[in-house]
Amino acid sequence: MGGLKRFITRFVLALLFIAAFILATENSDSVSLKLLHLETEAWPVSWWIALSFFLGVLVGQLISNLNRSLTRKSGDTKALG
Helix, strand or coil: CHHHHHEEEHHHHHHHHHHHHHHHCCCCEEECEEEECCCCCEEEHHHHHHHHHHHHHHHHHHHHHHHHHHHHHHHHHHCCC
């Protein structure tokens, strides 16, 4: 049952990533981001959206793995779900 849940989760995430990328390609205007006194190079909006989505998934996965490893070290198995 755990394998099926993992497959469905990955499948849904893949579909969301593909949908976000397809929808983002419609936004092909180049923009530059201004962060306080820094300004980035002009990239298409679709690249910024895809980059932010990818970084969000990556950071979420890293936090999840860190939490899981810390929970296992402490011996608390209730928090693993």
